[in-house]
Amino acid sequence: MNDIKKQFCNFLKNNNLLLTAQRECILNYILSTSYHFDAEQLYVQMKSEDPSIGRATVFRTVKLLESSGLIRKIRLGKSKSYYELTVKKKHHEHLVCQNCGKIIEFIDSGLEERIIKIAKKNNFKINKHAVEIFGICEDCFKSTKNK
Amino acid sequence: MNDIKKQFCNFLKNNNLLLTAQRECILNYILSTSYHFDAEQLYVQMKSEDPSIGRATVFRTVKLLESSGLIRKIRLGKSKSYYELTVKKKHHEHLVCQNCGKIIEFIDSGLEERIIKIAKKNNFKINKHAVEIFGICEDCFKSTKNK
DNA sequence: TTTGAGATTGATACTCAATATCAAATATAT
DNA sequence: ATATATTTGATATTGAGTATCAATCTCAAA
Structure with missing residues (x-):
């Protein structure tokens, strides 16, 4: 096991x-x-x-x-x-394509640091956080241009 | 009007x-x-x-x-x-207290910049984004300690 | 090995948020 | 005034998830 x-x-x-x-x-x-x-x-x-x-x-x-x-x-x-x-995988955020639904995962230590700082500044006991970026992915953008 | x-x-x-x-x-x-x-x-x-x-x-x-x-x-x-x-209000993110439900709004230009950079790096036409931080607010944290 | 308290299951009913349907009511352009 | 299109409110329906409950399973103690 x-x-x-x-x-x-x-x-x-x-x-x-x-x-x-x-x-x-x-x-x-x-x-x-x-x-x-x-x-x-x-x-x-x-x-x-x-x-x-x-x-x-x-x-x-x-x-x-x-x-x-x-x-x-x-x-x-x-x-x-x-x-x-959650295992075998570092914490990460998501880029979500609103056209095809594709999800790109990313990590950005600068982003994480800022989030921790913001929580601290507000005296907030941080538990978890989420960053989602919505838009159109490269592939979808290209194919709409071709139409 | x-x-x-x-x-x-x-x-x-x-x-x-x-x-x-x-x-x-x-x-x-x-x-x-x-x-x-x-x-x-x-x-x-x-x-x-x-x-x-x-x-x-x-x-x-x-x-x-x-x-x-x-x-x-x-x-x-x-x-x-x-x-x-959306009007009369700058874009902002949220700190959500999981105990009392209070919502603190914040803006952090550093955070916004990084998000734009990340989208660019992934060739993503960014449309909108959301950052949510969940945890326990100062007030709730204090009152749990007093119990 | 039997037993019985407690954990688990699947079927079903239900909640909650949101959407689809549709006939009746309104608005607009001619 | 009338034909056309939009909007409305009532109601049914969907989708995601939870609550209920009788039947079943598990396992430690007798």
């Missing part, structure tokens, strides 16, 4: 929760994907592997994974929540 | 839309408030002034106001959308 699974097992144990077949199955799938996902999409995927699984279980497990710190919620301008793995 | 109203009228005219009593009423109210609001809250307010107004009309008008550029959508970590006036 790898470190990430162990981390989740510990979380479950510490909260008197059980590692069930469904939870393990969902965890496995999430670990095998490296990109953003949402709960509904995950449900459809799990359903295709095990038709007996329920929507509620998937949504509940996503919440658990979030509480455990394994995944984090991100908002990409849509009404629904997306999630991404 | 003030500039802001004119701007909205122009927008309506340019799109073959009419300035109706309901739309004007909603616009007036929005101009009289200077803080964040959401569509449902606005509906309740308008309903108290004119009980015959419909929910759909308020939600539609909010969308119109957004398209016209008079208000902008902001996401404050909740599932619903909030809006704020």
Whole structure:
């Protein structure tokens, strides 16, 4: 069992929760994907592997994974929540193309520093932050010009 | 008629839309408030002034106001959308207290510059951006310590 | 191995925010 | 005045997520 699974097992144990077949199955799938996902999409995927699984279980497990710190919620301008793995990945921000939906991740230490400074200046105990930049990506911009 | 109203009228005219009593009423109210609001809250307010107004009309008008550029959508970590006036107000970001819900607005030119640079570096036609910092505000932090 | 308290499940109903539908009412141009 | 287009409010519907609950599963203690 790898470190990430162990981390989740510990979380479950510490909260008197059980590692069930469904939870393990969902965890496995999430670990095998490296990109953003949402709960509904995950449900459809799990359903295709095990038709007996329920929507509620998937949504509940996503919440658990979030509480455990394994995944984090991100908002990409849509009404629904997306999630991404927190492990094996540095914190980063998002460029969201409003035309094709493509998401470019970036890190910028200068940006992070400023955010920390701003929180400090306002006597704010910072917990998390999010920077989203919306616009048109290079590819889409090129193809609209060609029309 | 003030500039802001004119701007909205122009927008309506340019799109073959009419300035109706309901739309004007909603616009007036929005101009009289200077803080964040959401569509449902606005509906309740308008309903108290004119009980015959419909929910759909308020939600539609909010969308119109957004398209016209008079208000902008902001996401404050909740599932619903909030809006704020874009005029008479410089663009700013938000510090959101996860305990009491208080919202502190701030501007930081260094932050803005970096965001523009990042977009440029990624050949991204930037349209808008959002920075949200979540945490515990000074007041809440103090009062938790006293317990 | 049985038992029983507690955790988990899936189905379902429900909430909440927002959108779609549509007939009736309004406005506009001719 | 009339034909055309826009807007309205009521209502139904969607989409995302949560609450409920009886049935099932787990596991430690007897």
